[in-house]
Amino acid sequence: MKILIGTLALLIGFSNAACPNQCSGHGTCGVDEVCTCYPGWGTGGDAGGDCSDRFCPYELAWVDFPSRGGSRHKYAECANMGECDRELGECKCFKGYEGKACGRQSCPNHCSGHGTCEYMKDLQFGIVYNEYYDGSSPALSGLGAGGMTFEQDFSWDSDRARLCVCDAGWTGLSCEDRMCPYGNDVMDVIPGFDEYATADSNGIPGLAGYGNEVGQIQTVTLYDADDDISNFVGQTFAMKFTSKLNETFVTQPIMWDADLDVLAGYIETALEKLPNRVVDDVVVSAESSSGATGVVINVSFIGRFVQGKQHKLEIVTERCEIGCTPRITGLANLRSFADPVLSTTLSTVQITTAGSHQSHECGRRGKCNRKKGVCECFTGFIGAACGTITALA
DSSP: OHHHHHHHHHHHHHHHHHSGGGGGGSEEEOGGGOEEEOTTEEBTTBSSTTSOEEOOOEEEOSSOOOOTTOOOOOEEEGGGSEEEETTTTEEEEOTTEESTTSOEEOOGGGGGGSEEEEEGGGOOBSSSHHHHSOSSSGGGOOOOOSOBOOSOOOOTTTTTOEEEEEOTTEESTTSOEEOOOEEOOTTOOOTTOOTTOSBOTTOOBOOTTSTTOOOEEEEEEEEBTTSOGGGGTTOEEEEEEEOTTOOEEEOOOEEOOSSHHHHHHHHHHHHHTSGGGSSOOEEEEEEEOGGGSEEEEEEEEOSGGGOSOOOOOEEEOSOBOTTOSSOBOOOTTBOOSOOGGGTTSOOEEEEEEOOSOOOEEGGGSEEEETTTTEEEEOTTEESTTSOEESSOO
């Protein structure tokens, strides 16, 4: 009897010892002494073995060999952009990748502290709203703020690939470079220039001291949904200006006055009161459209600091009350939606006169010191944007 019990114990011991390392405590020993590992365990990245190693998280591979059918981006451990620490079950991502499965790109130098790291699907077209909604068709008209984000993006990496979006005044892939002031190239030859003329060939008044050269004109059209602009009287709105350094400035509340000349004066004053003389000089006119269903506001940028192409103005028309700035009532009943039937009466912002001048960093007459954000002008030129000639080169 004692011999039988000892033999059974010996057989049981051999049975338990048959699976390698007794499956390391992370699996069960089965037929033919093969370990069936618990989820997340295996050996060297494969199922089975002695179940002593961990698996790491899987993600769509950034790059891999094609399948027989030609498909790519199959699921891979650490997305094929990192090595698996089998002891911890954690991915050690290669430089430029992060996340538990190395499934997203990291931004260079964390955007240098001067920007945000954004997914590709969240990147915008344009800086201001009416760069995309340019008024070229009813569907591309309207008012709003910010660039255009496209909702449908089926790219496999749209929520994985990332890029730095720099703060105002900064540029570069890692947002480590400063931007410099923009201005007109004072050596530009303007076609048809006449220093003695007071208007261009279209009758648009020339810039003071610049003959028949004209500034950029942006036209803002605002229409009441009930075709009655008197509904706007007494309401307040604001305008948002974005500089060439991508700084944003919002005006003080602008009161809508029944006298459109008074309204134009309010707008002009509000723009010129923005900080840092970012808009140093504008001329604003306002007139009712045919049938008095809307108002056409022309903003002429004639100041030295706003020469050349400027970002389009954005019209702030939503109600902004307690705890919000600027505090405005908004323009209730504003027509700012696309309507094929009313295609000529949509509220929008357009550039109706490009202007004679250009807008270049350092006026194209100097180099930008990216560390300081200061123009280092070429010989014979001075000024913040190298816009003044001191001698003929």
